[in-house]
Amino acid sequence: MVPDRFRQLGFLLKDVSRRYTRRFEERAQRFALTLPQCRVLILLQGNEGVSQKRLAELAELDPMTLVRILDRMEADGWVQRRFDPADRRAHTIWLTVAAGTVLEQIWLLIGETRAEMLQGLSGEERAQLVALLERVHANLNALPPLPADSADGAGTGRKATRSER
Numbered sequence: 835m836v837p838d839r840f841r842q843l844g845f846l847l848k849d850v851s852r853r854y855t856r857r858f859e860e861r862a863q864r865f866a867l868t869l870p871q872c873r874v875l876i877l878l879q880g881n882e883g884v885s886q887k888r889l890a891e892l893a894e895l896d897p898m899t900l901v902r903i904l905d906r907m908e909a910d911g912w913v914q915r916r917f918d919p920a921d922r923r924a925h926t927i928w929l930t931v932a933a934g935t936v937l938e939q940i941w942l943l944i945g946e947t948r949a950e951m952l953q954g955l956s957g958e959e960r961a962q963l964v965a966l967l968e969r970v971h972a973n974l975n976a977l978p979p980l981p982a983d984s985a986d987g988a989g990t991g992r993k994a995t996r997s998e999r
Contacts, residue, residue, distance in 0.1 A: 857947050857951075858947045861943045861947060867936070867940065868903075870893070870895065870899070871903055872943070874900070875912065875936060875937055877892050878929050878933075879929065883928055884926065885925070885927075886900065912929065912932055912933040914930055916928060
């Protein structure tokens with residue numbers, strides 16, 4: 835039998851993620867930033883000049899959502915779209931000088947939120963937590979997609995109702 839504390843591990847992970855996200859977003863409001871904007875800017879910091887299509891994949895956003903985010907960030911002067919020299923129909927995305935200040939604020943927000951979340955854990959425990967989560971993440975990324983009809987949870991061929999999810 836699985837110990838009770840492990841039976842609800844998925845719920846615990848979801849709850850931790852939700853609470854961390856909420857806390858981060860509360861902090862980000864000081865700078866009128868949204869979590870998706872922060873994610874895109876951080877991804878660009880390590881992938882400057884990436885195509886818009888690839889950035890959507892990295893950010894795990896649908897392309898139209900990314901377009902709206904980029905439109906706003908371009909209007910704010912944080913990013914610049916340039917035609918891809920290899921494909922004039924495509925755009926590459928570049929950070930502007932103004933984005934540097936915003937990224938400093940984002941990293942500060944991340945640090946503050948992370949410090950709160952990890953309060954009471956030793957350095958060794960923090961490192962162990964990250965290492966274990968990275969392994970779990972890798973395990974989940976390595977899984978093949980499930981067949982389409984498995985979404986109903988019982989293999990009955992019918993869609994699960996909202997209360998069954």
